[in-house]
Amino acid sequence: xxxxxxxxxxxxxxxxxxxxxxxxxxxxxxxxxxxxxxxxxxxxxxxxxxxxxxxxxxxxxxxxxxxxxxxxxxxxxxxxxxxxxxxxxxxxxxxxxxxxxxxxxxxxxxxxxxxxxxx
Numbered sequence: 001x002x003x004x005x006x007x008x009x010x011x012x013x014x015x016x017x018x019x020x021x022x023x024x025x026x027x028x029x030x031x032x033x034x035x036x037x038x039x040x041x042x043x044x045x046x047x048x049x050x051x052x053x054x055x056x057x058x059x060x061x062x063x064x065x066x067x068x069x070x071x072x073x074x075x076x077x078x079x080x081x082x083x084x085x086x087x088x089x090x091x092x093x094x095x096x097x098x099x100x101x102x103x104x105x106x107x108x109x110x111x112x113x114x115x116x117x118x119x
Contacts, residue, residue: 010098011098013098014097014098017095017096017097017098018095021093021095022046022093023043023044023045023046023047023092023093024045024046024047025045025047025048026091027091027092027093028043028044028045028046028052028089028092028093029043029044029045029046029092029093029094029095030042030043030044030080030092030093030094030095030112030117030119031043031044031095031097032094032095032096032097032099032105032108032109033097034097034099034104034105037069038056038057038058039056039057039069039072039073039076039104039105039108040054040055040056040057040058040076041054041055041056041076041077041080041108041112042054042080043080043083043084043089043092052084052087052089053080053083053084053087053089054080055076055079055080055083056076057069057072057073057075057076059076059079061079062075062076062079069104070103070104070107071107073104073105073107073108073111074107074108074110074111074114075111076108076111077107077108077109077110077111077112077113077114077115078111078112078114078115079111079115080108080112080115080117081111081112081113081114081115081116081117082115084115084117085115085116085117089117090116090117090118091117091118091119092112092117092118092119093119094109094119
């Protein structure tokens with residue numbers, strides 16, 4: 001498949017998801033971005049256009065851990081859940097960012113659920 005066509009297809013999937021999902025002040029959006037080597041998660045209030053909490057696999061405490069990318073993704077999920085609970089956030093809307101819900105994206109979601117977030 002043409003690389004440009006592939007990236008355009010993923011972008012269209014992201015836009016289609018974002019048309020249906022929106023974060024509010026009471027129930028913000030948990031957005032996941034996955035690159036080839038790293039994974040990033042943010043909790044975003046779309047009404048204000050403001051990122052409340054973020055975590056990534058490049059954080060010092062997660063980089064220090066040994067393990068596979070899936071294990072580090074689960075750590076990112078638990079880290080963002082911990083930071084969200086410090087702000088008093090419990091309910092979020094999950095945005096997989098155009099990725100399929102398996103592998104590292106699923107590991108972030110499971111880690112966030114284990115950390116106390118509900119979606």
